Amino acid sequence: MSHHQFYHDRTLSSGRPSLWQAFSDKSIIKREITAGMTGFFAISYIIIVNPMILADAGIPVNLSVFATILSSVAGCLMMGFWANAPIILTPGMGVNAFFTYTIVVNMGLSWQQALAISMLASVLYMLVAFTKLSTVLSAAIPAALKTGITVGIGLFLVEIGLEKAALIQPGKASLIELGSLTNPNVLLFLFGLFVNLMLFIKKVNGGFLIGIAVTAIAGILFGIHGSQSAHVSLSDFTSYGAIVGKGDFSHLFSLPFLLAVFSMSMILIFESMGMLEGILPDKRNFKRTFEGSATTSLISGILGTSPTVVAAESAAGIESGGRTGIMAVTAGILFALSLFFTPLLGYIPQAAIAPIIVITGAIMMQQLKDLHFDDFSSWFPAFLIIVLIPFTSSISTGLSFGFVAWPVLKILEGKAKTLHPVMILLGALFLINLICSALL
Structure with a gap:
């Protein structure tokens, strides 16, 4: 039996090792550190991309870089020491777009109000995570919708x-x-995709990390560099206080504010729930991980950025062997070090990161196998979520249509008695959210 298979079997049979056991086993430490490095480099683009998106909301880029990094450090350390889970938390793609383009650009609220909305939504998230509501929701929400x-x-x-x-x-x-x-970037991406697929199929430890490095070097040799637009100097840190704790609650009882809080809380709760149940190696650790994710999302709002979420790129580290919190702690340390090396991250071409994002997305899509396609009323709401999230670039929209369609189709099928009261309530709330959003 190979060492990889032994490690995998031991993890499955007895759960993940405790943090102390992991630190006591050099072979586990090596694998976890490699996984943490892989996950970090797969998600490192967020250090540049998140500030660029939040800049459209009015948050200064150089200060937003600090908020992005510090909230990621907090999230990874929370996952490592609180949950002992191989999960990376960073300000999320999708929810940052909701923060900027829905709340600020479309609804006309300020970025300070958007931060307040993020914090209130995170408090609701924590109320769910730290109470029996997390168990109730997890049990009530159909597996098809989670998938x-x-x-x-x-x-x-x-x-x-x-x-x-x-x-x-x-x-x-x-x-x-x-x-x-x-296009040279397209050609570099195709080269990187081939390299990463080859390493992935051959199950090379740290294959994604190697693939990023090989592709980045190839890009630099041919004059293809990453974005240099997010340079930040540590001297800017003296101004960082300008975005810390700046949530504006003055419009707390206005309809747009409350709708935004509802939508964001639903995104945070159900995206995290679905993501964790999809990629967490040890599902018994769901509760602790869910609590850590909720807590960090509140911290991120205080730090001046959109909420942290479970990074889908965590799957890249997990595929590289990550099973304990050491993976998350490693990623957190690398995020902290990136404060000093942020300009260097700009040299990694997007085309070197893109193959990892694509393969990670493909890995997540393997969950399609869990859908029962012989039950139309169950898989069609899931289908709406699947297609509307990418087609509308809105996780909120996908969730809304899927959660509304579920009770409607069950009622039409004559299975109203099988509906959980929670699903009826959620369907009604998401329908109200869609109607009110359309009228705003």
């Missing part, structure tokens, strides 16, 4: 990866079209 959330976010990641690689782009006669295959 739909995981798969939908996976497909969203695939779309993001392909866009970063310029393999797809907005079409002139269609929504999207194939990018130019003569």
Whole structure:
């Protein structure tokens, strides 16, 4: 039996090792550190991308970089020491777009009010996570919808990866079209995709990390560099207080504010629930991990950024062998060190990161196998979640349509008595959310 198989079997049979056991086993430490490095480099783009998105909400880029890094450090350490889970928490793609383009740009609220909305939504998230509501919701929400959330976010990641690689782009006669295959970035992405797939299929330990390095070096040799637009100097840290604890609750009782709180709390709760149930190696650790995720999302709002969520890229580290909190702690340390090396991250081309994002999304989409396609009223709501998340670039929209469709189809099928009261309530709340959002 190979060492990899022994480690895998031991993890499955007895659960993940305790943090102390992991630290006591050099072979586990090596694997976990490699997994943490892999997960970090797969998600490291968030250090640059998140501030760029939040800049459209009015948050200064150089200060947002600090908030992004510090909230990621807090999240990873929380996952490591509180939950002992191989999960990386960072400000999330999708929820940061909701923060910027829905709350600030479309609804006309300020970024300070958006931070307040994030904090209140996180408090609701914590109320669920630290009470029996987490168990009630987890039991009440059908497995098909949980699968739909995981798969939908996976497909969203695939779309993001392909866009970063310029393999797809907005079409002139269609929504999207194939990018130019003569584009150097596209060619570098295809090279990186081949390298990473080869390493992944051959189950090379730390394969994603090796793939990123090989692709980045190849890109630099051919003059392809990453974004240099997010430079930050440690001297800027003296101004960081300008965005810390700046949540504005003055519009607390206005309808747009309350709707935004509801929508964001639903995104945080159900995205995290679906993500954790989809990628967490030891499902018995769900409660502790869920609590840590909720707590860090509140901390991130105080630190001046959109909420942290379970990074889908955690799957890259898990696929590399991550099973304990050492993986998360490693990623957290690397996030902290990135404060000093942020300019260097800019040299990693997007095309070197994109293959990892695409493969990670594909891994998440494997959950499709859990859908029962012979039960239309069960898989169609999941289908709505899966297609509407990437097609609308809105996790909230996908969740809303899926959760509304579930009770409607069950009633039409004559199975109203099988509906859990929680699902009826959630369906009604999401329907109200859709109606009110359309009227705003």
